[in-house]
Amino acid sequence: MPVAHDVLFRTLADPTRRGIFEQLCRDGEQTVGALTARAGVSQPAVSKHLGVLKQAGLVHDRHAGRQTHYSAQIDALAPLTDWTRQMAGFWEARFDNLEDLLNRMDQ
Secondary structure (H helix, E strand, O other): OOOHHHHHHHHHOOHHHHHHHHHHHHHOOEEHHHHHHHHOOOHHHHHHHHHHHHHOOOEEEEEEOOEEEEEEOHHHHHHHHHHHHHHHHHHHHHHHHHHHHHHHHHO
């Protein structure tokens, strides 16, 4: 079973998909048509990208008549935030150790 942050990294690695997600974060809920108009790819391609984003839990869809509205689920980024925080702590400790070593070498 893949780790949550691996799924999110893989999902957001595609620049078109990441752009669609960023647009939803920035501009709020939108239809497939509105997303297609700004994505630079065909409507079937946008729909496929939205399916991948939905499977990763990054977007939610809402049906209204014949249209589907999509919205970003920003809380789904929590595993990435947690992973980034862990990595920052790891590297800060490494750099602190390096600084201590360099200080001892200078003495």
